[in-house]
Amino acid sequence: MTPPSETRRFEPTRIQLIVTGVVLAALIIADFSVTHGHTGLAGQPGIHALIGLGAGFASIVVAKLVKALLKRPDTYYD
Amino acid sequence: MTELLLHPGAVMLIAALLIPMAPAALRAILLVGAPAIALALVWQLPDTLATAPSFLGMTLEPIRADALSRLFGTVFALMGIAGGLYALRQTNRTELSAAYAYMAFAFGVIFAGDLITVLIFWELMALGSATVIFASGTEAARRAGLRYLAVHLFGGVLLMAGVAGEVASSGQVTFASMLPDSVPRALILAGFLINTGAPPFSSWVPDSYPEASTTGMVFLSAFTTKTAVYVLARGFPGAEILIVLGLIMIFYGIFYGLAESQPRRMLGYSIVNQVGFMLVGIGIGTELAVSGAVAHAFAHIIYKALLIMAVGSVLSATGRQTFSELGGIGRQMPFTALCCIIGGLAISAFPFTSGFVAKALVSEAAYQEGLDWLWLLLALGTAGVFLDVGIKLQYFVFFGPDRGLRPAEAPLHERGAMGFFALLCIGIGLMPGTFYALLPVTPEYSPYTTDHVLLQFELLFFAGLAFFVWLRFAGWPLGRNLTLDVDWLWRRPLRDGPLRTLEGLAGARERIADQLLLTKDRIIVWAQRVDGPVRAIAGSHPTGRMVFFTIAILAAILIQELFFT
Numbered sequence: 247m248t249p250p251s252e253t254r255r256f257e258p259t260r261i262q263l264i265v266t267g268v269v270l271a272a273l274i275i276a277d278f279s280v281t282h283g284h285t286g287l288a289g290q291p292g293i294h295a296l297i298g299l300g301a302g303f304a305s306i307v308v309a310k311l312v313k314a315l316l317k318r319p320d321t322y323y324d
Numbered sequence: 325m326t327e328l329l330l331h332p333g334a335v336m337l338i339a340a341l342l343i344p345m346a347p348a349a350l351r352a353i354l355l356v357g358a359p360a361i362a363l364a365l366v367w368q369l370p371d372t373l374a375t376a377p378s379f380l381g382m383t384l385e386p387i388r389a390d391a392l393s394r395l396f397g398t399v400f401a402l403m404g405i406a407g408g409l410y411a412l413r414q415t416n417r418t419e420l421s422a423a424y425a426y427m428a429f430a431f432g433v434i435f436a437g438d439l440i441t442v443l444i445f446w447e448l449m450a451l452g453s454a455t456v457i458f459a460s461g462t463e464a465a466r467r468a469g470l471r472y473l474a475v476h477l478f479g480g481v482l483l484m485a486g487v488a489g490e491v492a493s494s495g496q497v498t499f500a501s502m503l504p505d506s507v508p509r510a511l512i513l514a515g516f517l518i519n520t521g522a523p524p525f526s527s528w529v530p531d532s533y534p535e536a537s538t539t540g541m542v543f544l545s546a547f548t549t550k551t552a553v554y555v556l557a558r559g560f561p562g563a564e565i566l567i568v569l570g571l572i573m574i575f576y577g578i579f580y581g582l583a584e585s586q587p588r589r590m591l592g593y594s595i596v597n598q599v600g601f602m603l604v605g606i607g608i609g610t611e612l613a614v615s616g617a618v619a620h621a622f623a624h625i626i627y628k629a630l631l632i633m634a635v636g637s638v639l640s641a642t643g644r645q646t647f648s649e650l651g652g653i654g655r656q657m658p659f660t661a662l663c664c665i666i667g668g669l670a671i672s673a674f675p676f677t678s679g680f681v682a683k684a685l686v687s688e689a690a691y692q693e694g695l696d697w698l699w700l701l702l703a704l705g706t707a708g709v710f711l712d713v714g715i716k717l718q719y720f721v722f723f724g725p726d727r728g729l730r731p732a733e734a735p736l737h738e739r740g741a742m743g744f745f746a747l748l749c750i751g752i753g754l755m756p757g758t759f760y761a762l763l764p765v766t767p768e769y770s771p772y773t774t775d776h777v778l779l780q781f782e783l784l785f786f787a788g789l790a791f792f793v794w795l796r797f798a799g800w801p802l803g804r805n806l807t808l809d810v811d812w813l814w815r816r817p818l819r820d821g822p823l824r825t826l827e828g829l830a831g832a833r834e835r836i837a838d839q840l841l842l843t844k845d846r847i848i849v850w851a852q853r854v855d856g857p858v859r860a861i862a863g864s865h866p867t868g869r870m871v872f873f874t875i876a877i878l879a880a881i882l883i884q885e886l887f888f889t
Contacts, residue, residue: 302790
């Protein structure tokens with residue numbers, strides 16, 4: 247049996263969108279209002295959001311590239 | 325020497341010998357009881373033997389117990405208890421016996437005070453762990469086990485050469501802190517690194533571990549890579565090459581993990597990724613950084629085993645092991661899903677879990693050393709891990725659309741093992757002070773400051789946002805495939821190459837033989853032409869002509885006798 251191959255998608259509900267938006271906004275606001283224990287790069291307000299978002303998209307894009315270049319059928323070595 | 329019987333490894337080895345012949349009830353007691361006794365012995369063990377044995381004129385130190393070895397001993401024993409409980413219904417005695425022997429040898433390495441003892445147990449561990457893989461009995465496992473053994477025996481050879489060189493040049497067998505500043509020490513480091521899954525030999529982890537049984541992979545995940553972390557923390561703190569290798573491992577694990585189509589292989593990549601963080605800590609080399617690395621190893625053994633147990637229970641319950649065949653089973657297996665999510669949060673360094681209090685130490689050490697770029701890369705790596713094991717794994721296994729799978733919840737003993745480790749993940753996260761006190765050097769650090777917790781949430785949530793935005797707009801194709809790795813070299817050209825060369829050589833031999841035969845025939849033909857029965861030299865001649873030549877020769881002799889003597 248060949249296992250199914252498909253593209254999984256995600257359709258958020260309105261509630262999920264609102265809750266996500268509120269939480270993320272609250273985190274950003276809090277970030278800009280607390281005193282940071284670190285100085286330099288690690289102490290920049292908002293840097294953690296940027297790192298998270300950047301790492302998230304970059305990891306996915308690189309993983310897609312790895313897949314595009316190096317993906318082989320499961321039976322490649324058999 | 326009777327103290328050797330107090331060695332935690334001795335108890336595990338006795339259990340390994342008894343398991344094959346024990347009836348089911350006794351086997352269950354051995355599986356959980358032996359590591360529990362080992363746990364007590366880790367703390368009872370004398371710091372060293374009263375009389376040191378000697379071997380080939382070298383004084384050995386088969387037992388050296390200090391804070392670092394007791395820390396690893398503790399988590400190894402905890403792993404044995406949970407792993408044994410999880411494997412309670414495993415009827416494959418070969419696998420269980422091999423797994424317990426493998427654990428015994430791992431104890432042997434961490435309590436070894438000299439390089440010879442380390443080397444002996446190191447090699448034995450390779451054999452024990454390979455047997456666990458072979459024991460799963462499939463053809464794929466047999467082949468993966470052979471590849472595993474080849475890589476590890478190669479590492480063992482490097483280590484042996486290094487130890488021999490080190491002992492010959494320094495005359496010392498004590499296993500102490502060193503730097504890779506000579507060829508033997510570089511060889512020792514290389515031998516250790518192969519077991520961590522460092523490049524270019526990273527692929528052995530995702531290649532071999534998932535081929536073991538569901539219970540076998542739980543044992544395998546804990547000991548080989550973590551004894552390697554232990555020996556590096558003991559032997560090479562501050563070796564800067566570890567930072568570079570660790571960073572490569574961190575991102576390799578994330579990228580390959582995100583590209584992977586099977587949960588168990590993905591967790592294999594994740595082991596490489598996590599050990600990468602530990603290598604970075606050891607490479608930084610400060611007290612805080614090395615403490616962070618070993619704290620991370622301790623926490624990682626627990627949450628990674630938890631994840632592997634959960635995914636193993638899913639495999640046992642559904643018989644399916646690709647993301648494309650799974651999904652939506654969180655409702656049927658709520659306890660397993662909850663434990664897997666706790667493991668996923670812990671590995672992602674989510675606040676209030678063990679990963680948060682352990683991983684923060686290495687990042688903090690990088691920050692304190694003024695290595696802002698390293699701090700940034702570690703933060704990027706942490707966010708990547710959340711995307712990988714924290715979200716992708718959980719989402720595609722337990723959430724998403726219902727595929728009509730109706731698996732039963734994991735059996736009680738599996739839930740017990742998972743519950744135990746899930747509680748430890750949270751307990752360590754909530755009591756960092758107690759956990760830090762176990763470390764060889766208790767760090768002066770408090771992970772729970774308002775800004776640290778807040779910023780960690782910010783980092784992780786925004787990484788999660790990236791995943792769901794991508795899933796919403798681009799979608800995530802799921803199929804069944806593998807990703808080429810460096811091992812392609814020895815699974816294709818280096819495997820097929822020698823075969824083809826041998827075939828080529830065999831062909832060449834035949835061609836050369838044919839050529840020789842042909843040449844022989846040609847020589848005969850040529851000789852016959854020159855010297856055959858009808859030719860000048862060997863041909864037959866009339867008697868008269870022969871008499872003429874005879875007379876001519878006799879006349880020549882006569883003339884010579886008459887006139888020239």
